[in-house]
Amino acid sequence: MKIIWAIYAIIYDALCHLLSYQELLQRARVALQEENDTTSHVLDAGCGTGNFTKEYLDRCKNKNVSVECIDASPSMLRRAINKLRAYTNVHCARVDLNQPLPYPDAQFDNIVCLNALYATEDPIKVLGEFSRVLKFGGKLVLANPTKEARVRDVFVEHIKMNLKKGWAGVPIMMKGILYSPIFLLIFLINFLWIKRLGAKRLYHFLDNKELSELLKQAHFRVLRTEHAYGGTDVFIVASKMLVSNDKFDNPLVCEIAQGANDMAALYRLRYTAYCEEMGSLDPSQYPEKQESDKYDEFSTHVIVRCGDEIIGILRLIRDSTHGFLMEECFVLPDSIDRSRTVEHSRGIIKKEHRDRGIYTVLLRGAYLWQREHGFITSIGAPRVDKLSLILLQMGWETIGEPSAYHNVVVVPMAFTLHKEAQNKAP
Ligand SMILES: C[S@@+](CC[C@H](N)C(=O)[O-])C[C@H]1O[C@@H](n2cnc3c(N)ncnc32)[C@H](O)[C@@H]1O
CATH class of the missing domain: 3.40.630.30 (Gcn5-related N-acetyltransferase (GNAT))
Structure with a gap:
C-alpha cells in the first residue's frame, strides 16, 4: 500500500486547485482558531504534503503557534518538508499512526487529522493515542470519508463554488481544465483503490454516528459535526474530557x-x-x-x-x-x-x-x-x-x-x- 501513497504524493498537490479542498483546509483552520488562543502547539496527524499546516501558519503569523507534522509516507513527508521549509515553527517527522505515538502525555493543545484516520488499522486505538497526547480541554479537528462518499462530489462542489464566483471564477476554471488529466488520475486512485479498500473494511469509512461513538469511547466530547469536502467527509470538532465514575449510565x-x-x-x-x-x-x-x-x-x-x-x-x-x-x-x-x-x-x-x-x-x-x-x-x-x-x-x-x-x-x-x-x- 506504501507504493500507492508514494504515487499519490506526486500528484496530490493538484488538489490545492480545488475550491472544495481549499474550503476543507480553511474550515479546519477556523475551528482551531475559534478560541482565539495566542499560544498553541498543534499536531497535524497524517499531514500528507503539509497543506493544512501551511494554511494554518500563514493565518497565525502573529501568534505563538507551532506544528508537529507527522505522516507514515516518506514521499508525502518529503513534500511537506519542502513546502514548509521557510517556517521555523514546524517540525516534520515520519510517524506511523498505527503505532503508539512517540510523544509524552498532554503534549499538544490541539490535533488536526484530515482524511487520514480512515487509512489506519484501528481508528479507536489511534483516537486513544490522540486523547493521551492532547491536553485536557484540547480540540481534535477530524475529517473522515463517509461510507456514501462519492469522489465525484468533490469535483461537483468545486464547479458549483466556482460558478458562484462569476467572472472571478474564470481563471480557476481554466486551471481546472489544465489540471483535468491529474484530477482524472486522483479520481481513479480514489475510485479504484481507496473505495475498494473501504469495501473490504481495510479502510474505515465511518458515518457521523459511528465516528461520534468512537470519539466518546476515547473520552472526547463532540462539539459539532458537519459535512465537508463536497459532502464526502464527516467533519467533527471534539474536545478532550475527563470522565468520572465511568461505570454509571450517566457519568x-x-x-x-x-x-x-x-x-x-x-x-x-x-x-x-x-x-x-x-x-x-x-x-x-x-x-x-x-x-x-x-x-x-x-x-x-x-x-x-x-x-x-x-x-x-x-x-x-x-x-x-x-x-x-x-x-x-x-x-x-x-x-x-x-x-x-x-x-x-x-x-x-x-x-x-x-x-x-x-x-x-x-x-x-x-x-x-x-x-x-x-x-x-x-x-x-x-x-x-x-x-x-x-x-x-x-x-x-x-x-x-x-x-x-x-x-x-x-x-x-x-x-x-x-x-x-x-x-x-x-
Ligand atoms: C488523503 S491523505 C490526507 C493528507 C492531509 N491530511 C490532507 O488533508 O491533505 C492521507 C494521508 O494519510 C497518511 N497515512 C496513511 N496511513 C497512515 C499511517 N498509518 N500513519 C501515518 N500517516 C498515514 C498518508 O501517507 C497520506 O499522507
Missing part, C-alpha cells in the same frame, strides 16, 4: 467550556447562584439573567456535565491588566508567582446536585488543566463556611485575615501543586 463528565452555548449556560448558572440564591450581586445589573465580568476574558472555565446539563462550574482566572478578582479585597503576598497562578472563582454546583462530590470532580479537572498548562499555584477567596473548611482539608492554606466582601465574609487561601508540575512552562 459525570468534566470539561473545559467551549463555545457560546457553554458560556451562556454557565453565566446563567452564576446569575441564579449569585443574584437569586445568595443575593450577593444586584440582579438589575444583569437584565439578560447571565452574570459575567471583566475577568472572564482572561479565564478558563471548568465545567461538570451530567448528560447534557451543566451542573457544576469553576472559573480559573489568569493574571491580566485587571489583576485577580480577590485583589479587590486582599493584597497578595509577593511570594506568589503571578504568571504561574490562577484564581479559583465562581465555583458553583446546581442546587439539586450539591451532595454528589461534584466539587471534587471540578477540582480534579482544574488541577489537571493547571498542571498541563504550568499554573502551579491556585489562589481563592472562599466564604468562611463549609467550602473554606473543605479546601483546608485538601491542603489549601490561609494567606491572610478574613474580610467582608459583598455582604459575606471571605478568607484568602492558596494551594501549590506538586513539585513535578513546577517544571512546566506556562
Whole structure:
C-alpha cells in the first residue's frame, strides 16, 4: 500500500486547485482558531504534503503557534518538508499512526487529522493515542470519508463554488481544465483503490454516528459535526474530557467550556447562584439573567456535565491588566508567582446536585488543566463556611485575615501543586 501513497504524493498537490479542498483546509483552520488562543502547539496527524499546516501558519503569523507534522509516507513527508521549509515553527517527522505515538502525555493543545484516520488499522486505538497526547480541554479537528462518499462530489462542489464566483471564477476554471488529466488520475486512485479498500473494511469509512461513538469511547466530547469536502467527509470538532465514575449510565463528565452555548449556560448558572440564591450581586445589573465580568476574558472555565446539563462550574482566572478578582479585597503576598497562578472563582454546583462530590470532580479537572498548562499555584477567596473548611482539608492554606466582601465574609487561601508540575512552562 506504501507504493500507492508514494504515487499519490506526486500528484496530490493538484488538489490545492480545488475550491472544495481549499474550503476543507480553511474550515479546519477556523475551528482551531475559534478560541482565539495566542499560544498553541498543534499536531497535524497524517499531514500528507503539509497543506493544512501551511494554511494554518500563514493565518497565525502573529501568534505563538507551532506544528508537529507527522505522516507514515516518506514521499508525502518529503513534500511537506519542502513546502514548509521557510517556517521555523514546524517540525516534520515520519510517524506511523498505527503505532503508539512517540510523544509524552498532554503534549499538544490541539490535533488536526484530515482524511487520514480512515487509512489506519484501528481508528479507536489511534483516537486513544490522540486523547493521551492532547491536553485536557484540547480540540481534535477530524475529517473522515463517509461510507456514501462519492469522489465525484468533490469535483461537483468545486464547479458549483466556482460558478458562484462569476467572472472571478474564470481563471480557476481554466486551471481546472489544465489540471483535468491529474484530477482524472486522483479520481481513479480514489475510485479504484481507496473505495475498494473501504469495501473490504481495510479502510474505515465511518458515518457521523459511528465516528461520534468512537470519539466518546476515547473520552472526547463532540462539539459539532458537519459535512465537508463536497459532502464526502464527516467533519467533527471534539474536545478532550475527563470522565468520572465511568461505570454509571450517566457519568459525570468534566470539561473545559467551549463555545457560546457553554458560556451562556454557565453565566446563567452564576446569575441564579449569585443574584437569586445568595443575593450577593444586584440582579438589575444583569437584565439578560447571565452574570459575567471583566475577568472572564482572561479565564478558563471548568465545567461538570451530567448528560447534557451543566451542573457544576469553576472559573480559573489568569493574571491580566485587571489583576485577580480577590485583589479587590486582599493584597497578595509577593511570594506568589503571578504568571504561574490562577484564581479559583465562581465555583458553583446546581442546587439539586450539591451532595454528589461534584466539587471534587471540578477540582480534579482544574488541577489537571493547571498542571498541563504550568499554573502551579491556585489562589481563592472562599466564604468562611463549609467550602473554606473543605479546601483546608485538601491542603489549601490561609494567606491572610478574613474580610467582608459583598455582604459575606471571605478568607484568602492558596494551594501549590506538586513539585513535578513546577517544571512546566506556562
Ligand atoms: C488523503 S491523505 C490526507 C493528507 C492531509 N491530511 C490532507 O488533508 O491533505 C492521507 C494521508 O494519510 C497518511 N497515512 C496513511 N496511513 C497512515 C499511517 N498509518 N500513519 C501515518 N500517516 C498515514 C498518508 O501517507 C497520506 O499522507
